[in-house]
Amino acid sequence: MTDLNELTLAQARDGLARGDFTSVELTAACIAAVEAARPLNAFITETPEKALAMAKASDERRASGTVGLMEGLPLGIKDLFCTEGVLTTAASHILDGFHPPYESSVTTRLWSEGAVMLGKLNMDEFAMGSSNETSYYGNVVNPWVPEGDNRRYVPGGSSGGSAAAVAARAVLAATGTDTGGSIRQPAAFAGIVGAKPTYGRCSRFGIVAFASSLDQAGPMTRDVRDAAIMLRAMAGFDPKDSTSVDMAVPDFETALDGDVRGLKIGVPAEYRVDGMPAEIERLWHQGEAWLKDAGAEIVPISLPHTKYALPTYYIVAPAEASSNLARYDGMRYGLRVPGKDLVETYEGTRAAGFGAEVQRRIMIGTYVLSAGYYDAYYLKAQKVRTLILRDFQQAFQGVDAILTPTAPSAAFAFGEKSGDPVAMYLNDVFTVPASLAGLPGMSVPAGLSATGMPMGLQVLAPAFDEMTMFRVGAALERAAGFDARPAKWWVS
């Protein structure tokens, strides 16, 4: 039974249903795997006792005939989700000791569907980062390493702990959040599936806010089916979030027959960026070929404002963040560094509590909103955002989904890009446009780089058409047959 943690959500769900094992057994296997995977530093807080108690309760519910969509399935939760009574840090020093007296709406849904919490996953501080090098709790290490390379590699970010824990088979699946690519890019770097639904599908209530108009929760899983199962449990209308959409959540699993015959798949010319590694380009062409073989039609499209997406994002997201993070002031919760007066306490607390990247983004955001600059930066960016959305809307008049690479490279080694903030930002070049437009997107592992590191393909779909996203994702997954696993170097 030691390999229960290797199961997918669907396999575990079916095994539990057949009575092959209990949730307590499944959970115990995961707890052991979580402990074994500690060298990856994927967790900030492990909650084994809570996990076993939840698993026991799940087994009892099952015995009494109540079975939720996620009944008995052990998950890791990104530490951006507030979990009642359990330390929640957003990987920041400034939330030291913060135990929320409330639960996020997404995790509330997961628990009410029977899921089990293994702990809180490491991430980039306040979800700001693409390599998981900004956490106060240290770097998360990608389970994947090129053969013969003794360096360690980044898992991507910001949901790097989620990606690493899923890839290392420590958890069956994990929650992530995606603001500019924070689910999709680490999923690609870790060889797993990551899905960001349409903005408004998953409630943001109880998720520590980074950039409110972009943040969206989603599942990070071993395969496409698991993402469909888990998203169904996470999504749904929440009256506590004014941007939540009151729309029925379909059973995404029904889209997984992989039948893409007759679908038109757009391939945007503007995503062929300068300096893109040949192997990424090759993978993309391979993806086109797979979908064509499966009966889809490949249609060249144009998204003319693509190159403005990153600059737009790096105005909008820091601006919103500078305001969202104003509440971390040492007055009501978290860290306080006492100074000689109020202002010194504020400034000392925030200087000590926020890491360098967070400080940079707060300051950029403060600057672009400040008197005399608002129109030139923020307002302009929100207008360009309209143009970016319009590009997609026009494209989707002619195609059913869009295929792109998820990231411009495979995972890189620690320190390789941390010297220059802008070089790091370029990681999100393919994921940011859909975030700005609020569209659903998923990354599917599709192949290995020359050095044996995973690479992902991204599927984008029209707003609230996650069904098509999953349908195309399933077809890619079937064609790619990606079954590579990282060597378990971390197990001593």
Place this chain on the structure above:
Amino acid sequence: MNLIEGATGPWEIVIGLEVHAQVSSNAKLFSGAATAFGAEPNSQVSFVDAGMPGMLPVINAWCVEQAVRTGMGLNAEINLRSVFDRKNYFYPDLPQGYQISQYKQPVVGRGSVTIELSDGTVKVIGVERLHLEQDAGKSLHDQHPSMSYVDLNRSGVALMEIVSDPDMRSAEEASAYVEKLRQIVLYLGTCDAVMAEGSMRADVNVSVRRPGEGFGTRCEIKNVNSMRFIRQAIEYEARRQIAIIEDGGKIDQETRLFDPNKGETRSMRSKEEAHDYRYFPDPDLLPLELDPAWVEGIRASLPELPDAKKARFVAEYGLSDYDARTLVSDRASADYYEAVAKGRDAKLACNWVTTDLFGHLNKDGKTIGDSPVSAAQLGQLIDRIVDRTISGRLAKEVFELMWETGRDPDAIIEEKGLKQVTDTGAIAAVVDRVIAENPDKVAEVQGGKEKLLGWFTGQVMKLSGGKANPQAVNDILRAKILGG
């Protein structure tokens, strides 16, 4: 023109007001926590109001409706699309680090308020806008030697900020304006307007200038919370500014605080730094869009407002401007008056309400809501005067008893036997007696001293215990003495 004399000549005061009126609501603008005044610290605070991580605002429909109603009371444009912005600044009573407010696109646009001054002058004060925003919490500075204590019960309570044009020129105009706003929101029921509890308060912008010149540099006096303080703050601030300018100095544009104990304003050190609020649309909220049909439905349900009611009282009841203004100053008084006046002598009803009733209310410090004499009872009393059951003089006594006991006038008249005697035979008998006892005075009257008839009337009234109908007494006396 309202001018104050400085050492070097006359000055004009220019005043603009930002009045914060708390919406009368059960719950807060963006959370479900209660708004009652005087609760235990932090007991009416949700995690949203405390600015906890991941908490999100959801707007209270009632508060939107009250802002729209109030806007209509200010004869203002209602904007069918408005936007909530974040106003960013750090303060311990501002848990989110920003206040959700409306900056560029408020829910209510331009309007106006008509004020009337004690000399009868009528003036229209422009209203620039009304917007919805959250209140902040409260800091207490006297609980601990080195710390301030913060209570967030007020955090997130809905405020309507009503911004006037700089149209006022004296403390009297400013207080008349605030009083008029109070009347309007109280008529509409959109705000309790209890200044002592902070449910209505004003930021007062004051500047001075030589008559005919452009606007001077203004100072904003924050959170003035009584009519008297508004007047005092304006008077003090204007004199302070005049003194500075006359000494060759310049006014710094700054935020000041009114100290009620000293009757002075002083600079707020904590607000010294230049403000840069970095307003931007709150991404947690969508634009506020109003359905035109809904807005018109509200318009149709508005009560009659003070100005319209006053005009109607003058036209319909023939009241003087002054009386009408007194009666409409609050809705309960106006309603009371109308109940008394209905089907009766409207002017007589006005006298009784404004003189006797208001006099007693004032004396006992009561509001019309706790008057022991109901409108129906006062009406009955007036009926008894008109149908000559009692005299006007006796009616005052009856009113006293009604005030003390809350009983009906008829019951009091019956019990005390105050019913006026109108039986001419009975009166004639008394008259005969008085004539017989005072032959010398009769002779004087007959000799042309008709004024003495009044003395005879008094004697007859006295002997009848005040119950004789004075008109009947007069007629009989005249007939018997002068042979009329």
Place this chain on the structure above:
Amino acid sequence: MSLDRDTVRRVAKLARISVNEDRLDDLGHDLNRILGFVEHLDEVDVSGVQPMTSVASQTLRWREDRVTDGGYPEKVTGNAPAADHDFFAVPRVVE
């Protein structure tokens, strides 16, 4: 556009983050690098374009005026660095 030391200092002040004088240049350099990057937007013609407000062209949902929350001061102040009798205790505010 580029940020000088004074601007960096002013922005840090607005953001309530203390920055040592010896870090101003480095930080200014980083911020300038980012601003230089985002200034590519200058090329885009946005005349007549409305700023984006929502993906789903939704309208704001309203809730009823009912008291549904609050009444737990101990939870509100439970994470506070300093609290007393259900008040938050903060460095003295001078007005």
